[in-house]
Amino acid sequence: MAVLEIGSGLGEVKKNPLFPPCAPKGINHEDFYKECCELACYFVAKDYGHVDMLDDETKGIRGKTSKSREPMRRFVGGVMVAFMKAYLEGDSSCLVGIRFGHEVAPVEFQNFDFL
Incomplete structure (x- = not known):
């Protein structure tokens, strides 16, 4: 089965001294991808x-970045x-374009990989 894993660069960052990060190293998206x-x-x-990835104004949800x-x-x-x-229609042009920078992504990548 094909897998698309989208991780967040701030998941490992601890923002509250009382709680662990949302996605601590060792049990986060990177580790999930390594098992794929x-x-x-x-x-x-x-x-x-x-x-x-939620709406800008989401009541009761914390964790919004300054962006x-x-x-x-x-x-x-x-x-x-x-x-x-790519995986349902066999047209990988957009996915390859995102990977190699031919398509403009609205965010900066911290990491990307394809298996």
Whole structure:
């Protein structure tokens, strides 16, 4: 089964002295990806947290970065469409374009990899 793993660069950052990070090293998206078999894509959006794919005004949800969430939402939506086109329709042009910088992504990547 093909896997698209989207990680957040701020997941390992501890923001509260009483609680651990949301995605601590050793049990986060990176470790999940390392367990995947072929047909897997891995993107990490630098300077964003996992809650940043939600609406800008989300009542009761904490963890918003100082940046707008809109670029993260656009990135997640775009990479999901590119991934589905690649693995369901056989058209990998958009996914390869994102990987090699031919397609403009609204976020900076901290890491990306393809199996």
